[in-house]
Amino acid sequence: NAGDYIFYTDWAWTSFVVFSISQSTMLVVGAIYYMLFTGVPGTATYYATIMTIYTWVAKGAWFALGYPYDFVVVPVWIPSAMLLDLAYWATRRNKHAAILIGGVLVGMSLPLFNMINLLLVADPLEMAFKYPRPTLPPYMTPIEPQVGKFYNSPVALGAGAGAVLCVPIAALGAKLNTWTYR
Numbered sequence: 001n002a003g004d005y006i007f008y009t010d011w012a013w014t015s016f017v018v019f020s021i022s023q024s025t026m027l028v029v030g031a032i033y034y035m036l037f038t039g040v041p042g043t044a045t046y047y048a049t050i051m052t053i054y055t056w057v058a059k060g061a062w063f064a065l066g067y068p069y070d071f072v073v074v075p076v077w078i079p080s081a082m083l084l085d086l087a088y089w090a091t092r093r094n095k096h097a098a099i100l101i102g103g104v105l106v107g108m109s110l111p112l113f114n115m116i117n118l119l120l121v122a123d124p125l126e127m128a129f130k131y132p133r134p135t136l137p138p139y140m141t142p143i144e145p146q147v148g149k150f151y152n153s154p155v156a157l158g159a160g161a162g163a164v165l166c167v168p169i170a171a172l173g174a175k176l177n178t179w180t181y182r
Contacts, residue, residue: 016111016114016115016118019075019114019118020107020110020111020114023075023077023110023114024080024103024106024107024110024111026051027044027047027048027051027077027080027081027084027106027110028084028099028102028103028106028107030047030051031043031044031047031048031081031084031085031102032044032084032095032098032099032102032103034046034047035085035088035095035098036095039093041085041086041088041089041093042085043085044081044082044084044085044088044102045078045081045082045085047081048077048078048080048081049078049081051075051077052074052075052077052078055072055074055075056074058072059071059072059074068130070120070121073114073117073118073121074117075110075114075117076110076113076114076117077110079109079113080105080106080109080110080113081106083102083105083106083109084098084102084103084105084106085102087101087102087105088102
């Protein structure tokens with residue numbers, strides 16, 4: 001929901017903080033994962049480019065459904081990813097330094113890059129009234145679960161016991177499978 005303008009309408013500042021944390025974390029975790037397995041500086045920028053293209057496709061899909069063009073905000077990942085690549089290159093491919101220094105650079109730069117991006121959302125309140133939240137028809141409305149109603153059920157007891165016994169039985173089966181018979 002980080003790019004959804006309805007979410008941004010209700011809690012603008014909180015949403016911006018959540019947006020910043022979620023997008024920064026997603027970029028750093030994914031890019032570090034890429035970089036550690038390839039060992040090539042530049043993979044963070046590559047990863048950010050993939051995410052950007054994917055989000056533009058999602059934005060196009062929302063637009064095709066009749067929502068306004070700025071319904072989904074495409075985060076600006078690429079400049080922050082370039083800083084992460086630079087940190088990885090500058091620290092001589094030290095993965096811990098890349099995570100610490102690069103992570104801090106992304107965490108500080110991504111909110112700045114996206115501040116202007118989020119300010120460009122067309123008047124959120126007007127959009128919220130023009131495009132109300134979708135409601136489900138009655139036959140699709142979820143029924144509240146009956147919490148705690150089946151504690152004494154023999155089916156629940158059997159399911160719980162089966163789940164608990166599953167691991168030791170599987171371990172025993174694995175052990176039996178390793179024995180050789182003469």
